[in-house]
Amino acid sequence: MLNWFYTFLGVIWLLFSPLSLANSQIIIGLQNEWPPYVIDGNPPTGLSVDIVKAAYATQGYDIQIEIKPWSRSLKEAEYGRDVVVIAAWYSDTRKDTLLFSDPYLYxxxxxxxxxxxxxxxxxxxxxxxxxxxxxxxxxxxxxxxxxxxxxxxxxxxxxxxxxxxxxxxxxxxxxxxxxxxxxxxxxxxxxxxxxxxxxxxxxxGLYVASGKANPKAKVYIEAFNRGLRLIRSNGELDRIVKKYDNE
Missing domain, CATH: 3.40.190.10 (Periplasmic binding protein-like II)
Known part of the structure; x- marks a missing residue:
């Protein structure tokens, strides 16, 4: 019984130790409120939010959403801030400044x-x-x-x-x-x-995008694409979409 107790304490220490917290990979996601895709709240929710969170979670990332006006979100990404925008439309004018993921919805x-x-x-x-x-x-x-x-x-x-x-x-x-x-x-x-x-x-198509001026943009986009393939193949993407369609 004591051995089990000490093992339990060891697990708790590992989960909440400074080392564990330091290894947490956080991405900042920007977006304007755009329900039902992005719904402002504490924390923000929505169809796009849930899909992007689920995809990044498979790759060990925790994405934290900041709700801002769209024009500001776009400019911060284009100017190279270490962020992604989570619900962007592709256009020829944007491809010069943004790196786009695979589309996750249409x-x-x-x-x-x-x-x-x-x-x-x-x-x-x-x-x-x-x-x-x-x-x-x-x-x-x-x-x-x-x-x-x-x-x-x-x-x-x-x-x-x-x-x-x-x-x-x-x-x-x-x-x-x-x-x-x-x-x-x-x-x-x-x-x-x-x-x-x-x-x-x-x-x-609806995309995750990050500014080409951001040195981590390629890493973020490739991680999302890997996660997207996983949640699409295991049915999680369909479950999220059906949840919001039913609402």
Whole structure:
């Protein structure tokens, strides 16, 4: 009995010794609040948060999430701070400054307007003269960004764009549809006032990214990719996605 007790004490000492704490590998993850993918809290949660944590945990990393405005998160990563952003869209303009992981999810990017204003479109020429709310520093489909047929009006966040559509200041906004619905419900805005305009603008992969100026960027991205393959093969990724889809 005494031998078991001393063994137990030895395990506790190893777990909480300074050496054990020193060996803990911590990564700082930056992201704006983007529910249901990133939900501010203590600690932050969300679909992306849970996936990224699970993948990094398989590689011995503990990722600590800091919620910041997206433009600031992106700049800190691009300027070489020792961080990753956990839910980034790829774009040609970003590839020069950021190193991207393999995509861990795909987002359905849609145009959203009021039900009373719905219309059909096939090409961007069909949107000639219409105004679309976008969010500053977000990466959108290159064809959407380069289209001369529509006016892109910047805002700091999605809720602002939702209100602009409701007030008639813009015709529509562009957003991942799950995010749009979540934001409306959270702010007591009836989602049935709005409709998605088909077809979708794009399907965008969701990535972890780190600034190429960060000496640890390659290590972080490769570790995530290894972890992602593991949680995909053992079913953990599917379990996390189903949890949030059911909610």
């Amino acid at each position: 987002n359905e990017i849609s145009l959203v307007t009021l039900k009373d204003n719905q219309f059909e479109w096939g090409t961007y020429k069909d949107l000639n003269g219409k105004t679309v709310g976008v969010i500053k520093s977000y990466a959108y489909d290159d064809d959407f960004l380069q289209s001369p047929w529509l006016m892109r009006i910047e805002a700091s966040d999605l809720l602002t764009n939702i209100h602009k559509v409701m007030n008639g200041r813009i015709d529509m906004f562009i957003e991942e549809y799950r995010v749009a619905l979540w934001t409306m419900r959270k702010n007591k805005i009836p989602p049935n006032l709005f409709t998605k305009i088909y077809p979708n603008v794009a399907y965008s």
